[in-house]
Amino acid sequence: MFKEITKKLYGEETSVGVGVGVVGVEFPAAERDLDDELRPEEHITAWGLAALMQNGFPPPGILQANFAPRLDPDAEDRWTAAEEPLAWAHSRIASYNPAQRLFKCADCECVGFLARVAEHWLGTHSQARAFQCPLAGCGFASGWARGVRSHLARDHHSDPAAADHLLRDNPALDDLTRYLQRLKNKVAAAAHAAAERAPEPDDFHSACCQQVDAMRAERRPSSEAAGDAAGAPDGAKRYVCAACPYATDRRDLFTRHENIHRDEKPFHCYLCQKQFNRADHVKKHFLRMHRDQPYDLNRIRRSASIVKPSPAPPALHYYSKPAGEPPPAPPAPAPAPPAPAPPPEYRAPPAPVVKLERAPLAKSEPAPAPLHKAAAPSPAAAAAAAIRRKVGERRYACCYCAWSGVDNWCLKRHLNTHLKPFACALCEYKAARAERLATHVHKVHNKKACAKCPFLADDQLQLAQHLRDAHHIESRGLKVPAGGARAPAPAAFAQAAAPAPAPEPGPAAGGAGRRREARAAGAARLFGYLEASDGSGDEYEAPALAPFAPAAPPAAPHYARDKENAAPLSHAHALHDHCLRY
């Protein structure tokens, strides 16, 4: 999900420089050129946040508005470089700080996580143009993968995704990564040994060491196998994914999460061959698409002989689309159209025939398409599926109309069309979706609606200030007066106001600009997501709703995380009593 968020917010490109503005390090000129208008004093931009999130957890405090200085500047100033330079590079590339879990470039002051520093060094300080244009006959090369992307789009009018594999399979970058990983392992081991020999009397460090020790003892089997790249400086979660910011206390969830970083999907639908990385997703898919067929849990797991063993994700995982990756072997012929083929008992096809040793599903290779898609295996199959769908049982029926949906969530979302829970504070307009209310408010009342509470701002600046003060979301594209010098409360704050916490001191935002504004919006979405993900968000809680009354649906607005599907929960639960689930 994070990779999707990052991809959507910031594009496919992941090869930008380090950009860890947390420590206020000036970006090297080459990197600034790659992403102009970014300034280090912005501390953390959407772009920087995305970079951080792709490589591991940011240091504590980075996700907050204020950036408190670290408590132990001595430990955090210790940077250790490798004894031997990397041979072909004639450089030690970077030094490592186990306290900060960050690397510092050997040739400049750039600081960041391993992958970022490796990419940064390769692109900025290496003479080698490691990334080459994949098109035959073209000699273009760049130190940055994004350079090849730009070249492909600009000079060849080609899909930049064709260069995606360069990110992952570049030997030079791999070598750099391994080199820095070895350094990290060595330094971290030495630091840990030193900590064990001389326990820090300081309370803060004692706590940290105990925490690290506990983590080492408990998460070694999983997360350390994944490279232990990120560590858990936040101290909140026992299992921390090395490939993304995910962290959890549950080992089973972590194990399940690890699957999303693997290419192989160990489960598949034995009717349409669509592959999944979770068994329950297969079941959900099955009950939606093949509801009239018997579901057999024992047949969804692809056998070991079929599934090519996939190693645990490396410490650094690049979120590049596999679409451009050439398949390792010519894929087996697409499975026969499943609908007419399977016998009544739906015998699983023999493993050698299925031969699922194919490249991971890519958009360019949609062979086992779901039956509902236009690209269904055959018209007959699609027709059969359609018939099945018409005949198929529908379990969730609307109490207002004849509609019925495939699951409870569809019902909840559908109910919004009747209830229109998003009511305009300034007129009688009601909308089924939050974004429509926002559009209405903007066009009709010329206000900016907060997506997290009923607040209506007079302009973007006021909205940004509100986001910062009430939701701790920094809109970096706008200059917001720092401190408590708030603008007067907007008159449009008509409805029940969201409780506005005391404003926290935050860094003043940089200058305005469309790109940065877009990034700020992306950052806001990302922050919002983070808040929603950990359940600690300060989302607006709608007041208690009146008992369900079908004749007069309550108009109280509800501002949920899912703005589109915002049927009030209590309300929805009540609705279940009035809607049929059969």
Add this chain to the structure above:
DNA sequence: CAGCAGGGGGCGG
């Protein structure tokens, strides 16, 4: 607007 896939967490065996 709805169907679907793919994330996350809770819960029980």
Add this chain to the structure above:
DNA sequence: CGCCCCCTGCTGA
């Protein structure tokens, strides 16, 4: 581990 629910984004009608 399996199941369930919730949430989110994408996509097509």
